[in-house]
Structures are given as structure tokens and as C-alpha cells.
Amino acid sequence: MKDDGMIFLIGFMGAGKTYLGKQLAAKLELPFYDIDLEIEKKANLDVNDIFTKKGEQYFRKIETEVLLNWDKPGIIATGGGIVEKEENRKFLKQELHKIIWLHTPWEIIRSRIVNSYRPIAVERTESELFTLWDQRLHLYKECADIVYTGNSLEELYDLI
Ligand code: S3P
Numbered sequence: 001m002k003d004d005g006m007i008f009l010i011g012f013m014g015a016g017k018t019y020l021g022k023q024l025a026a027k028l029e030l031p032f033y034d035i036d037l038e039i040e041k042k043a044n045l046d047v048n049d050i051f052t053k054k055g056e057q058y059f060r061k062i063e064t065e066v067l068l069n070w071d072k073p074g075i076i077a078t079g080g081g082i083v084e085k086e087e088n089r090k091f092l093k094q095e096l097h098k099i100i101w102l103h104t105p106w107e108i109i110r111s112r113i114v115n116s117y118r119p120i121a122v123e124r125t126e127s128e129l130f131t132l133w134d135q136r137l138h139l140y141k142e143c144a145d146i147v148y149t150g151n152s153l154e155e156l157y158d159l160i
Helices: 017-028 035-043 047-054 056-068 086-092 106-113 126-143 153-159
Strands: 006-010 032-034 074-077 097-102 146-148
Touching: 006 017, 017 032, 017 074, 017 153, 032 035, 035 047, 035 056, 035 074, 047 056, 056 086, 086 097, 086 126, 097 126, 106 126, 146 153
Parallel strands: 006 074, 006 097, 032 074, 097 146
Antiparallel strands: none
């Protein structure tokens, strides 16, 4: 990969973007970033507080601002809802960006997010979460250059 490249990890909550992103970054000797953390810095609140005190729309506004101004090369984990806005997808799909979709099976996602603190998860039932996951699949697919289904990390390194 070119030194100034950006590899964005996309996928639903609990797909393993942060976990895998850190491993990839270490292996490729690249910096790792997490868009959610950058949003927290910008809003001066953690993600949960942004949702409860300011609302989802405010979160989405900052999320788009952070993404559309992103200029740091490295491995970048995104939030699961980033693909919902067309302008975000358009930014992600630029030629110079490499987009890896962590397409983790629903059963694994479910076990990780049900009963988790995540604001999107706490306010939804399990079947609502499944519907959201299902509805977002085609958006992740639309953006993805590489689809990783969790077979082998080595395979992923080779693809990159
Ligand atoms: C969200 C996912 C979260 C975070 C926010 C909204 C979503 O990120 O951005 O709570 O809409 O799916 P993770 O995918 O890292 O949990």
C-alpha cells in the first residue's frame, strides 16, 4: 500500500472493526484511528452522551464533518451507521480509498451487541436490530472494495 493511503473499515456494530483494525495497523505498521473517538473529541462528549444529550442527528452531523474532512493516512475504523448518508458513501468510495467491509455473521454480531451499552442497541429490540443490520447490508456492499468474512487474517493482509 502507498504510504499515504487510507484503509477504511466499515461494517455493523460488533463486526470487529476496532479489534481487527488495531491488528491490521500493527501488522502494516500504520497508524490506527477510530472515527467515533474523533467525534467524541470534537463534541467533547462520549458517544453515549452525544446521543442522550444532543440526539442522533447531532451525532450524524459531526460524523459527516469528521469523515468528509479526513486526511490522515492509516487504518480508520468507522461507526456502523456511517454508510447511511449518501454523501458519506460518496466520500468513502473515492478511488484512493480502500474500503474493507467486515461482513460478520448476524449471530456473532447479535451476541456482541445485545445487552451492550451502545446507544443504537439499547433503544432497539433484537428483531429491530436484525432489521437494521439487514437494511444496511446493501450499503456496506455498495462501498466495499474488499469483503472480509472472517476466514483468515493472512488472506486479508494479502489482499491489501
Ligand atoms: C452506530 C455505531 C457506533 C457509533 C454510534 C452509531 C450505528 O459505532 O458510531 O453508536 O449507527 O451503528 P460502532 O459500529 O463502532 O459500534
